[in-house]
Amino acid sequence: MLRIYNTLTGSKESFESMVPGKVRMYVCGVTVYDYCHIGHARSALVFDVLRRYLEYSGFAVEFAKNFTDVDDKIIKRANEQGVSCDHITATYIKAYYDDMDRLGVRRATLEPRATEHIADIVALVETLVAKGMAYRVNGDVYFQVDRYPGYGRLSKRKIDDLQAGARVDVDERKRHPMDFALWKGSKPGEPSWDSPWGPGRPGWHIECSAMAMRHLGETFDIHGGGMDLIFPHHENEIAQSCGATGKEFARYWVHNGFVQINQEKMSKSLGNFFTIREIFDKSEWPDTVTGEMLRYFLMSTHYRSPLDFSDQSLAEAKNALNGLYDLFERLKEPAPAHGAADQQMREANTRTRQAFTDAMDDDLNTPNAVAALQKLRGEANKALDAGLSAEMRHAVRHEFRSLGLMLGLLQSDDWQFKSQPKQSVVGTCADERADFSDEEIAAKIAERLAAKQSKNYKLADQLRTELASQGITIEDRPDGTSRWKR
């Protein structure tokens, strides 16, 4: 039974879906005006894992993740580049998919866009106006926060405590400083749609309410996003949604913590952010390996804690994964029909699955879940020393694959091969390395093997040194063959 931290109540609660066997969740996606950074990756991954775990737990998951494709920032970016808003959004939606695919983030079952739901949005705003919860100022429509008595219950704030205008000028036309735009009259040249209040476009918060209600119903199970969305975005979603329907909006509010750089929030204003593609481009490993490194890294800290990104932590994730994949290689070796350690291994598998699901049930405690996998690695290696049958070896690999699937890890069959660094393409270093083709390396290795067999170790070592000078490392295997990597 999953227990999950609900921001609304401030405590871990047993998760019970409204409809048995079915979960409906909505996660705030991205505003498509720029490339995604690691913070976006973390959020996407957290909810990808939540979705995977719910599915493992037997739920059919209806998962909506939106694209905000009409917004001030998009308009600004389009004007800067002298292109249309459509061009901007198309560009960054494509980039988003590229990034998410490399991270192994599964597509949501529904991916609504704000511009495709203008009619829903207008209808929702009309309802709020009719109920007296929203008012018109020229071509704009504002939500009046003091008409919704529950305002502040998600972010635990009182309206009076909010220092409106502390860092931004208050719009004098608003009745209360915290009132927010549901509909914005548009200026010439901006994207606009007809409405009862004249040509305009949606405010930021209303699209999520409209799309969630359209696709998941007026009340649904889980609503998620980054911590920073708690206020004002999600607070406002609740106000306008509950205000319109008189029903609860989402039942469980789930928020992930930030990615930081040197203990500080990563943000564009501080200029200390890394885009996802930047990490892949800079990585010396192939994309599949880099993607798994990132996933492992992001899973090794609890989703609600802040997490510090660095090259070192990424390298540690790589090394930790190496240990797992090395075990998988060992498991592939020829094995007897019966093993002395089969029984204890079987028990270890069972124990691990229990520990893993216990960890996941406890508010998605992925660090503990990963620890359970690592513990099984040690047990499997010891069992291997004591003797494991072919069947049991297969069962162990299957256990890792099955549990790893919930985290999107450990699915590769040829990681060792793939984890050779990708070939450099530019720079003097690469030019030197390009001296040896794969064929030449193979020839050198064969030559060295022959030298070894005739116990001409001097020559063998000389060949190894020669290859090492080109950045090629040789590993001898027990059967006398050698493998190499750059």
Next chain:
RNA sequence: GGCGCCGUACCCAAGUGGCUAAGGGAGCAGUCUGCAAAACUGCGAUGCGGCGGUUCGAACCCGCCCGGCGCCUCCA
């Protein structure tokens, strides 16, 4: 000013009242190896920012202090 979070070994990171404080990385030692590399095995905090308090018992609860951070504005 309001609301909130964090401080656990060299580094990362679980644990939040009671068996020997998970797990990973690094390091060190050993096994294997012609020598290496890789791998495997072993070792590692009498203590959980500090000081008090509650309790039979606290890393975990309470208070104060020190240090760091977030939200209150667009932000994952």
